[in-house]
Amino acid sequence: FLPHLVASMEEVEQTYIMIKPDGVQRGLVGEIISRFERKGFKLTGLKLFQCPKELAEEHYKDLQSKPFFPKLIDYITSGPVAWEGVGVVASARKLIGATNPLNAEPGTIRGDLAVQTGRNVVHGSDSPDNGKREIGEFFPGLAQVVE
Ligand code: UDP
Ligand code: MG
Numbered sequence: 001f002l003p004h005l006v007a008s009m010e011e012v013e014q015t016y017i018m019i020k021p022d023g024v025q026r027g028l029v030g031e032i033i034s035r036f037e038r039k040g041f042k043l044t045g046l047k048l049f050q051c052p053k054e055l056a057e058e059h060y061k062d063l064q065s066k067p068f069f070p071k072l073i074d075y076i077t078s079g080p081v082a083w084e085g086v087g088v089v090a091s092a093r094k095l096i097g098a099t100n101p102l103n104a105e106p107g108t109i110r111g112d113l114a115v116q117t118g119r120n121v122v123h124g125s126d127s128p129d130n131g132k133r134e135i136g137e138f139f140p141g142l143a144q145v146v147e
Contacts, residue, residue: 068118
């Protein structure tokens with residue numbers, strides 16, 4: 001397992017990264033995957049699929065009461081990917097940048113590649129527990145660390 005990048009497996013986390021439909025339509029899949037690869041994370045699963053409405057609603061259930069929820073569900077038809085690595089959850093959030101691309105620093109994915117919150121090209125899990133849970137939801141059978 002990437003012995004030149006990771007000294008010990010103990011701290012390895014998993015995160016669920018979802019390139020949102022605008023990212024796929026704009027041809028940014030390679031660019032976004034490349035940023036995670038160059039950082040040193042290991043790709044453990046990848047699939048291109050249309051997210052069923054029920055799964056999108058489950059995924060964003062914490063935002064159910066927000067006025068933008070119906071639009072968000074319409075927007076999320078996705079090609080998801082899963083990564084593992086040391087500190088990958090927090091690190092992926094940094095690589096991705098702030099939710100509103102106007103507040104995202106240059107150098108981040110959203111800072112460089114997006115302009116609107118409602119089209120912010122990528123999702124990343126916000127905690128190790130949610131990383132595990134989301135991988136379980138989107139990649140049934142891939143919840144374990146893949147050697
Ligand atoms: N979102 C939106 N309007 C808002 C806030 C969020 O459309 O005012 C969307 C946006 O696509 C965001 C997603 O809902 O990425 C999930 O929101 P969250 O606060 O979890 O942001 P994230 O974790 O993606 O940065
Ligand atoms: Mg979130």
